Amino acid sequence: MVVHSLFAELVMNRTSxxxxxxxxxxSSILFWEKGYAETSMKDIASSCGFRPANIYNYxxxxxxxxxxxxxxxMEAILKPIRKLKGDASINPPDALRKIIENHxxxxxxxxxxxxxxxxxxxxxxxxxxxxxxxxxxDEYDEICREILTRGIQMGFFRKIDVKLVAFSVxxxxxxxxxxxxxxxxxxxxxxxxxxxDFITRGIISMRR
Amino acid sequence: MVVHSLFAELVMNRTSxxxxxxxxxxSSILFWEKGYAETSMKDIASSCGFRPANIYNYxxxxxxxxxxxxxxxMEAILKPIRKLKGDASINPPDALRKIIENHxxxxxxxxxxxxxxxxxxxxxxxxxxxxxxxxxxDEYDEICREILTRGIQMGFFRKIDVKLVAFSVxxxxxxxxxxxxxxxxxxxxxxxxxxxDFITRGIISMRR
DNA sequence: TGAAAGTGAATGGTCGTTCATTCATTATTT
DNA sequence: AAATAATGAATGAACGACCATTCACTTTCA
Numbered sequence: 001m002v003v004h005s006l007f008a009e010l011v012m013n014r015t016s017x018x019x020x021x022x023x024x025x026x027s028s029i030l031f032w033e034k035g036y037a038e039t040s041m042k043d044i045a046s047s048c049g050f051r052p053a054n055i056y057n058y059x060x061x062x063x064x065x066x067x068x069x070x071x072x073x074m075e076a077i078l079k080p081i082r083k084l085k086g087d088a089s090i091n092p093p094d095a096l097r098k099i100i101e102n103h104x105x106x107x108x109x110x111x112x113x114x115x116x117x118x119x120x121x122x123x124x125x126x127x128x129x130x131x132x133x134x135x136x137x138d139e140y141d142e143i144c145r146e147i148l149t150r151g152i153q154m155g156f157f158r159k160i161d162v163k164l165v166a167f168s169v170x171x172x173x174x175x176x177x178x179x180x181x182x183x184x185x186x187x188x189x190x191x192x193x194x195x196x197d198f199i200t201r202g203i204i205s206m207r208r
Numbered sequence: 209m210v211v212h213s214l215f216a217e218l219v220m221n222r223t224s225x226x227x228x229x230x231x232x233x234x235s236s237i238l239f240w241e242k243g244y245a246e247t248s249m250k251d252i253a254s255s256c257g258f259r260p261a262n263i264y265n266y267x268x269x270x271x272x273x274x275x276x277x278x279x280x281x282m283e284a285i286l287k288p289i290r291k292l293k294g295d296a297s298i299n300p301p302d303a304l305r306k307i308i309e310n311h312x313x314x315x316x317x318x319x320x321x322x323x324x325x326x327x328x329x330x331x332x333x334x335x336x337x338x339x340x341x342x343x344x345x346d347e348y349d350e351i352c353r354e355i356l357t358r359g360i361q362m363g364f365f366r367k368i369d370v371k372l373v374a375f376s377v378x379x380x381x382x383x384x385x386x387x388x389x390x391x392x393x394x395x396x397x398x399x400x401x402x403x404x405d406f407i408t409r410g411i412i413s414m415r416r
Numbered sequence: 417t418g419a420a421a422g423t424g425a426a427t428g429g430t431c432g433t434t435c436a437t438t439c440a441t442t443a444t445t446t
Numbered sequence: 447a448a449a450t451a452a453t454g455a456a457t458g459a460a461c462g463a464c465c466a467t468t469c470a471c472t473t474t475c476a
Contacts, residue, residue: 019455035331037245041432052432054456062432093412116327119386123243148411158413164394164402165411171383172376178327179375186372194372202410203356203373204301205366227421249466260466262422270466 020058022048028069032117036066036124066121067129073118074136077106078143085143092151097196099144103173104192108180118174141166169199228266230256236277240325244274244332274329275337281326282344285314286351293351300359305404307352311381312400316388326382349374377407 017025026047030039041052041062048055059065080102084095122130141163148162172195180191225233234255238247249260249270256263267273288310292303330338349371356370380403388399 035245035328037243038331040430042430050455051457053434053458056433057455116324119324119383120243120328123246151411152413155413157411158409160406160411161402164399165406167384167387168380168403168406171379175327175379175383176375191372194369195376198368198373198376198410200410200412201366202406202408203359203365203368204408204410205360205363248464250464258421259423261424261468264467265421 019048023055023058024065024068024072027065028073031066031069031121036117036121063124063126063129067125067133070118070121070125070133071136073106074133074140077103078136078140081140081143085146092147092154092156093200095147096144096151096199099147100169100173100196100199101192103170104176104195105188107173107177108182108188108191116174116177140170144169165199169195172199227256231263231266232273232276232280235273236281239274239277239329244325244329271332271334271337275333275341278326278329278333278341279344281314282341282348285311286344286348289348289351293354300355300362300364301408303355304352304359304407307355308377308381308404308407309400311378312384312403313396315381315385316390316396316399324382324385349378352377373407377403380407 023044027039027044030043030047034043041055044065045052045055055065059068081099084090084098087095090098122133125133144166145162148157148160148165151157152159152162176191180186182188186194231252235247235252238251238255242251249263252273253260253263263273267276289307292298292306295303298306330341333341352374353370356365356368356373359365360367360370384399388394390396394402
């Protein structure tokens with residue numbers, strides 16, 4: 001079962017939510033669909049079934065809601081791959097595949113239309129909050145780089161700039177939110193296969 | 209000489225601009241730096257050296273400015289590669305490299321910070337204008353697909369979904385706007401080399 | 417003189433946020 | 447058990463700020 005990253009551990013086996021959780025859940029949907037600036041407190045409130053003023057009983061301002069969403073989402077992406085770092089018992093290619101699989105599943109698992117909240121949303125955060133999110137993103141990059149570097153040392157991967165590779169992979173996945181359709185030609189699993197294949201083998205033919 | 213895509217043919221050998229052109233130029237910079245919604249008519253006007261009301265002597269509204277910018281930018285990306293389509297005299301790998309080179313140069317040529325105007329901006333356009341921009345984007349995709357398909361037929365590339373490849377390549381390039389620094393480790397030329405290499409050969413080593 | 421360029425003031429709207437207040441529920445005290 | 451106090455949830459009204467846009471006007475300049 002695939003669930004929206006933000007509340008992965010929360011959604012399971014739950015039938016009721018606190019108001020705070022409802023606000024986060026609804027805001028997350030709206031932010032992803034319409035964008036942060038284009039979502040008003042009125043939008044959030046009415047999608048929760050009450051008036052804007054009530055939101056301030058649970059969050060001190062709009063930015064805090066965005067921050068909580070981005071933080072939770074980033075944590076959800078990070079959590080399952082933290083253990084991969086420095087684990088010599090796992091093959092770098094397998095580890096890379098796990099990272100891709102996890103990221104794609106969380107990105108496309110529950111469909112939200114086309115907004116790049118994660119790229120754009122950082123701009124609306126305070127310096128302090130922005131720093132915290134970027135720290136998490138850096139940790140993600142670090143894990144990717146470690147896997148890639150080890151893969152090069154072990155001869156699985158050729159010598160290539162691991163930082164650029166990590167950026168490129170993340171870009172492909174992040175932006176697939178914009179066009180991927182669960183009813184389209186490919187399933188999420190097939191898309192994971194494509195990405196891993198594309199990244200590892202490239203597009204060139206060996207038959208010449 | 210590398211110039212900002214939007215006014216590629218305009219900036220060359222010009223010392224004076226019409227007010228209309230100044231507005232487009234300044235707006236483009238602001239939109240890329242701060243985002244469309246976050247840029248006010250006051251911002252645009254004061255960066256042009258006059259008052260907001262005067263803008264309406266040249267453009268009927270804010271959206272039209274955005275539309276003109278996106279259209280010009282897309283045209284600039286498209287123009288140099290239109291001739292590649294259906295040209296049997298050029299090798300598909302060379303054609304692909306030309307597409308990448310052109311796109312990267314226009315994307316990173318004149319540095320604008322971190323906003324993904326092109327992805328996000330579509331949401332602010334009217335249906336009619338949105339359709340026009342998407343038509344241009346589709347033409348770009350079509351050219352990429354044609355090159356890739358021909359490359360497969362000729363045995364240069366292995367059998368792979370050309371649509372997904374085109375999306376992936378565009379994603380890598382578009383998102384490099386967010387992190388690429390002209391003062392950083394790599395020059396634009398080196399970055400073009402990396403992308404072409406990464407896309408064609410992948411990361412896997414042949415030595416195992 | 418007349419068109420083009422530019423302006424200040426005003427309009428109607430939306431936004432995030434604050435605040436005093438209501439109401440039902442829960443906890444505490446008598 | 448009854449009376450009282452405290453609390454959390456929710457509200458309507460209002461605030462100040464900013465927004466895109468309009469319009470009647472002055473200025474500029476050919």
